[in-house]
Amino acid sequence: AAEVVLTFALIVNDGIDPSPADSVSVTVAAPLDTEPPVISDVADIAVDTDAGANTASVTLAAEVTDNSGETVLSIFSIDGTVITSPYDFAVGATTVFVDAQDSAGNEAVQQTFVVTVTDTTPPDAPVVLTLIATPDSRVDLVGTAEPGITVTITFPDGSTQSVTADAETGAFTVTSDTPQQSGTVTLVAADAAGNNSALANAGFVGDDTPPTISFGALSGTTNGTYTAAITLSEDSTDFGVADLTLGNATATLTGSGTSYIATLTPDADGTITLSVAAGTFTDTAGNGNVASNTVKAVFDGTAPTVSISGAPESLAGNKSFSVTVTFSEPVTGFAAADINATNAAVTGLSGSGASYVATLRATGAGDVRISIPANVTADAAGNGNLASNALDITDLTVERTQELIASYMQTRANELIRNQPSLIPFLSRTGQNTFDFAATRGSGNFDFATGSDYPVWIQANGSWTTDGNSRSEYVFGALGGHRAITENLLVGAMLQFDHLSEDTGVASVSGTGWMVGPYFVARSASQPLYFEGRLLYGETSNNISPFGTYEDSFDTTRMLAQLRVAGELNFSTTTLNPFLDASYTTDDQNDYVDSLGNTIPDQGIALGQIEIGADFSTMLPVSRGELELLGGVSGIWSHTSGNGFASTVTPDYEGGRARIELGVNRTMSAGQRFTAATYYDGIGADGFESYGLSLGFETQF
Known part of the structure; x- marks a missing residue:
C-alpha cells in the first residue's frame, strides 16, 4: 500500500478567543497486507424455470469483505468455468463455486451453493392423428407428442392407459383394454418433472347398445327346486346372483359369458318369481342392461293331510260299514289297497279329489283299526300324504x-x-x-x-x-x-x-x-x-x-x-x-x-x-x-x-x-x-x- 500523509490542525480556545490555527503533517507508511477477504451471505437457491423456457435466469450475489476496505468482487464458476450474473441455469441442481481475491493477492476461502431449478413448463399437448373403434368396440388411437414424454389416455368409461412417446419421433399408439361406449377420449402429456400438458380431446363412437337378458321357463318338481336358463345378448363381467330379483325364493347362479343357469329354492308355499331389473349389470362397454322378462312358478311343498271319520263306534259280526276319507287337498292315485285295515277288508272305494268313501267289511274276529300310511298318494305337486289318524272300532261280536x-x-x-x-x-x-x-x-x-x-x-x-x-x-x-x-x-x-x-x-x-x-x-x-x-x-x-x-x-x-x-x-x-x-x-x-x-x-x-x-x-x-x-x-x-x-x-x-x-x-x-x-x-x-x-x-x- 502507498504511504499516507496525515495533516493535523491545532487551535487553542480559552473560552474567550481561540488561538490561531497551527498544523502539522505526519507521513504514515502502510504495513504489508496478508489478510484474505471473506465471502459471506452465500445460500442455496431454488427457482422454477422461466415462463416458456426450460431454464431459469438467476441473479448471483455474494458479499465479500476485506480488511483493507477495498471493494473485492466475487467470482462465480461452475465446474471451473466462470459465469456471470445473471445466469441461465438448466433444470436440476447446479453447484456454484464463489471465489474472491483482494489487491494484495489474498484469496478468500472458496464458498459453494446449489441452484435448483424446477421444471414447471408443461409439455405441448398430444396430437391425435387417428381414432377408430375396433370390431369389439375398443378404442384404437394413433398420435404424436414430445419425444420420450408419457401420454395418459382417459377413455369414455373413465379407465386410463399410459404410453411413452417415441424418443425420436414422438409417435405413440394405444388400444383400450375394454370395449367403450361412445364418448370423449382425453389425452394429456406429462414430462419428467410431472408437468402436464393441456388436455387434448377427441370424440369416439363406440358400443352404445345395452345388453338384454332373457329367462327360460322355470322347470322342476313343484315341491322342490326350480331351474331357469338365462341368456345374455353379450358377455358381461359383472353379472352375478345379486342381480337377480327373487320372489319367495333364494337362488344360486352358475355359468359365464352369455349363458347361465339359476337354481331357485322356494322359501314357502306360493308363487315364486325370477327377473332382473334394468341397469343391474353391464356389458364390457359399460352399457347397463334392459329389464328382463319375469318367469313364475307355483311352489307347493306342503304334504296333504288325511283324516278318516264317520265309522261306527262299534260293530258286531262281519258287517259292512263305510268311512269318509278326507284329504286337505285333491290327490291322485288313491286306491282301496292304500287303506290299512285290521280285522276288516276294504270292499269298495268311491270318490275323487279330496273326498272319498271307503266301504269295508269287518271280519268280526276282533276290534277294527283303520289307517292310511304316509306317501301312498300325492297331491298335484307330488307331495306324498302324511299318515292319517288311526280309527278304532270296537268289535261287539262276542x-x-x-x-x-x-x-x-x-x-x-x-x-x-x-x-x-x-x-x-x-x-x-x-x-x-x-x-x-x-x-x-x-x-x-x-x-x-x-x-x-x-x-x-x-x-x-x-x-x-x-x-x-x-x-x-x-x-x-x-x-x-x-x-x-x-x-x-x-x-x-x-x-x-x-x-x-x-x-x-x-x-x-x-x-x-x-x-x-x-x-x-x-x-x-x-x-x-x-x-x-x-x-x-x-x-x-x-x-x-x-x-x-x-x-x-x-x-x-x-x-x-x-x-x-x-x-x-x-x-x-x-x-x-x-x-x-x-x-x-x-x-x-x-x-x-x-x-x-x-x-x-x-x-x-x-x-x-x-x-x-x-x-x-x-x-x-x-x-x-x-x-x-x-x-x-x-x-x-x-x-x-x-x-x-x-x-x-x-x-x-x-x-x-x-x-x-x-x-x-x-x-x-x-x-x-x-x-x-x-x-x-x-x-x-x-x-x-x-x-x-x-x-x-x-x-x-
Missing part, C-alpha cells in the same frame, strides 16, 4: 252273540214254565178219556189222556210271543205216565221236548231240547186242596245266526223245579179255583268257537217265577146242552239272574206282570164240546206281551 243267546235262553225258560202241563186234573174230575185240539193266534194245544186204567198222557202246546224287538215261536210237547199210590197220591215220570225259534229281524236263534224227570200229584183228604210238583233235567241243541250272515251251533243243559197248590170253591153254579205256582229253571250254555274264530264263553241264566191267581167257571142256562163261562186272572213275579255275560241281560218280563183269560165251553149232545178262549199276558210289563184267541173241539171215547 258280546252281541252272548246277548242273543242269553235273551234266547230267558225266553225259552219263560215259555217252558208257562207251557208246563197241569197235573192236578188227573186227581180232579177232568183229564181222563178225552181228546182235545186247539189252535190260537198266540198259542195252540193238543191233549190226549187215557182212562184210569191206562195212565199214559200226551200234551202238545204252541205259542207265539213278542218280547221287545224279538218274536218267537214255541212248540212244547210232554209225554207222561203215573201210578196211583193211594186215591189221593199219584207218582209218575214225564218226558218233555220243546222247540223255540226266535227272530229279531236280523238275528235268529232256534233250538230243540228235551227234559225228563219225576212228578207227583196229591190231594188233601179233608179239603178240596190239590198239590203237584216236578223236577226235570235236560239238554238242548241250538243254532244261531247272530247277524244273518253265518250260522253256528251251541249246546245247553237245563233244569226245572216246579210246585203248584190249587183249591176249589163251589158257589152254586160257579166254581172258583185259587192257585199258587212256584217255578225255578236254569239253562247253561257251553262255550264254543264261532265261524269267525271267536270263542263264545259259557254263560247261564236262572229264572224264578211265582204266580198267584184264581180261575173261575160258571154255568149259563141254555135251552140245549151246557154253556160254561171260563176265566181267570193272575199276578206273576219273575226274577232272572245269570253268570257270565247273561248276568248283564235283563228280559222285558223281569219283575211283576199280570195275566187274564176269558173263554166259553159249549157242550153238545153225545159228549162233544166246543171251546173258545182268549188271553193276554204282560199287563204291566213294558216291552213284553203274549196274547191269543183259541178255538177247540173235544169229544170223549
